[in-house]
Amino acid sequence: MISNKMQSLVANSSVIRAMFDEGKRLSKIYGEENVFDFSLGNPNVEPPEVIKESIKDILDNEVATYVHGYMNNSGFEDVRTTIAEHESKKHGMNISFESIVMTVGAAGGLNIIFKTLLNPGDEVITFAPFFGEYRAYSANYDANLVVVEPDIDTFEPNIEALKSAITPKTKIVIVNSPNNPTGVIYSDAALTKLAEVLKQKEEELGIDIFLISDEPYREIVYDNAEVPCLLKYYKNTIIGYSYSKSLSLPGERIGYLVVHPEIADFSDVMGSLNVANRILGFVNAPSLFQRVVAKNLNAEVDVNVYKKNRDALYNHLVSIGFECVKPQGAFYLFPRSPIADDKKFCEDAKQFNLLLVPGSAFGCPGHFRLSYCISYEKIINSLPAFDKLIALYK
Amino acid sequence: MISNKMQSLVANSSVIRAMFDEGKRLSKIYGEENVFDFSLGNPNVEPPEVIKESIKDILDNEVATYVHGYMNNSGFEDVRTTIAEHESKKHGMNISFESIVMTVGAAGGLNIIFKTLLNPGDEVITFAPFFGEYRAYSANYDANLVVVEPDIDTFEPNIEALKSAITPKTKIVIVNSPNNPTGVIYSDAALTKLAEVLKQKEEELGIDIFLISDEPYREIVYDNAEVPCLLKYYKNTIIGYSYSKSLSLPGERIGYLVVHPEIADFSDVMGSLNVANRILGFVNAPSLFQRVVAKNLNAEVDVNVYKKNRDALYNHLVSIGFECVKPQGAFYLFPRSPIADDKKFCEDAKQFNLLLVPGSAFGCPGHFRLSYCISYEKIINSLPAFDKLIALYK
Structure with missing residues (x-):
């Protein structure tokens, strides 16, 4: 019953929903604290x-x-x-x-x-x-x-x-x-x-x-x-x-x-x-x-929270062999995927409870996106999972 | 530069803006308290x-x-x-x-x-x-x-x-x-x-x-x-x-x-x-x-404020010869225009500082709309203006 234009859009969106559901599924099995969801751009820093x-x-x-x-x-x-x-x-x-x-x-x-x-x-x-x-x-x-x-x-x-x-x-x-x-x-x-x-x-x-x-x-x-x-x-x-x-x-x-x-x-x-x-x-x-x-033109969130996350994640990923342009803004990293097929790479990542978004979703295959607007603790806890992930390709 | 679709929409909207500007112009000349703007559906009753x-x-x-x-x-x-x-x-x-x-x-x-x-x-x-x-x-x-x-x-x-x-x-x-x-x-x-x-x-x-x-x-x-x-x-x-x-x-x-x-x-x-x-x-x-x-599923505004307005305005208009279906809801009256040309009628109304909307705007020529979500005092003060308006056609 829905319009022709919406049909493909709804089909595509179910891919994103599938990732969301996968996160919930993994959380149920391994516990939420052991699932590292880098897929969402929802700010975790308090409003001023x-x-x-x-x-x-x-x-x-x-x-x-x-x-x-x-x-x-x-x-x-x-x-x-x-x-x-x-x-x-x-x-x-x-x-x-x-x-x-x-x-x-x-x-x-x-x-x-x-x-x-x-x-x-x-x-x-x-x-x-x-x-x-x-x-x-x-x-x-x-x-x-x-x-x-x-x-x-x-x-x-x-x-x-x-x-x-x-x-x-x-x-x-x-x-x-x-x-x-x-x-x-x-x-x-x-x-x-x-x-x-x-x-x-x-x-x-x-x-x-x-x-x-x-x-x-x-x-x-x-x-x-x-x-x-x-x-x-x-x-x-x-x-x-x-x-x-x-x-x-x-x-x-x-x-x-x-x-x-x-x-x-x-x-x-x-x-x-x-x-x-x-x-x-x-x-x-x-x-x-x-x-x-x-009334709050000069108010701002504490950007240092994001900076600390960026530095920890960027430095570790680069140290273990990921290639990545160092970002000066936003709360994303966009490293190169160790294999050309970024979708397969993001699939592989799930076995270590890492939820990543393929670069293809941004018109740039061969890369993947990490949203680091999550807790610093979670970022630190996720680092060994990246070690295991990159080891797959060595 | 704007799209074809928007061109006619922008032209139409300037008619509404013209009415708004007319209200401001009249207010400047006669004082805001002497201009009776029945054109807007902006609730005047306080939120609970x-x-x-x-x-x-x-x-x-x-x-x-x-x-x-x-x-x-x-x-x-x-x-x-x-x-x-x-x-x-x-x-x-x-x-x-x-x-x-x-x-x-x-x-x-x-x-x-x-x-x-x-x-x-x-x-x-x-x-x-x-x-x-x-x-x-x-x-x-x-x-x-x-x-x-x-x-x-x-x-x-x-x-x-x-x-x-x-x-x-x-x-x-x-x-x-x-x-x-x-x-x-x-x-x-x-x-x-x-x-x-x-x-x-x-x-x-x-x-x-x-x-x-x-x-x-x-x-x-x-x-x-x-x-x-x-x-x-x-x-x-x-x-x-x-x-x-x-x-x-x-x-x-x-x-x-x-x-x-x-x-x-x-x-x-x-x-x-x-x-x-x-x-x-x-x-x-x-x-x-x-x-x-x-959290406020049963909260409601005081509908009696609108009812008092409806009754005062409806009763007066009908008593001086306007024909109108008595409304049981919303905060509008939609009386028949005394002349077939509702746009001319609404133009005529302006000489008595009455701002009304022609029924044509609602696909129903020969009528006009009054929004009575304004103060009761203003409604009472407007009544003599309606007397003068209908006298034009007798």
């Missing part, structure tokens, strides 16, 4: 304590029908103004509240962008490895996802390959930095080249190409790394931000878009994002949490 | 006090990474179980947690249903007058909305007209009771006939037709009126519920679906609703409010 205090403060001091009520589909104007000032200061730019749309997380934000920009048959380009949901988001609007092959030595965007991927049907290029699954932050040099190519192709083909920056991991960075702001490289840019990771609030579905003030047809784009928020059924970003995040 | 206490209680006593974290895309299992028990008891049925999907309000719920069921070219039938968003929700999935002409004497669903509207392409019939814009509760007699027609047509055409019941106003009823439960009439039924009105939480985007346990292909439908919640970008219903509503 100020979040709780802010919620109580808002409930006690603001008018309930306002706090929980409808507002403009793009969000509370005072919240949008506060966030615009924050973004302006952060990037040394002049961004007004009219550039901000409060969204149901980054996923909601990306969907209203795609709904706004894409006609059937349009092309959305992304760089492998990429967050698998981009394929579904493109299909929602009958657009085709075009995957640019990875540069597996650095996991920087492969700019040469991008050049030949752009066609007259290209409407969107979407990037995700710090990246899921690699943790790599795209460099200033790579982004400069990327913007040059886009400008050149826009002119050559007489089209507008929109650069979408999916930034849920912007604040999860290590070693004082800087995340370059794409608004500074290219005018046809929209940032999709989310508090899911930066404040450990993934279930609350709160984020926002920043639209470049000089984007093509600014007013039409903003009008359409507003309407798309309504008609896709989001209506507006959850109202209480709009007010909460506006 | 227990909501605030529950939020604080959850923040103080549950684990923050759990409360604000990811869960199954269909919602927390304990929340779904609690709601299933509540629905089972309310309707005397046996509904399990597997029939429940927590959604981003009713709008989010309807979108995941439409995504699940509709192929391009399918038909969605609704009864005029209807909530205008159904047209956009259908268009999101390239389906066509088929509007059954109204029975303007009762505003009950026009079952005879339904018979001829059903074709082999019919996939969904969507009803909304208590109704926006009429406030009418569809009767047991009408729903019995409706279900009979659907069963007969399913058999005759060899198709499945799904009945979707959009029920955000289920708890907003007067005079001890009962709202019949559609699950009891027809197996291929899904209820879309929302707490926007029943708990005055429209900005929080929290609701749920109840899928009939005997719906065709139950397990595929549930799997698809789950995946649709994820890929459309909702991901899950806001997590804190899932936990809040599960």
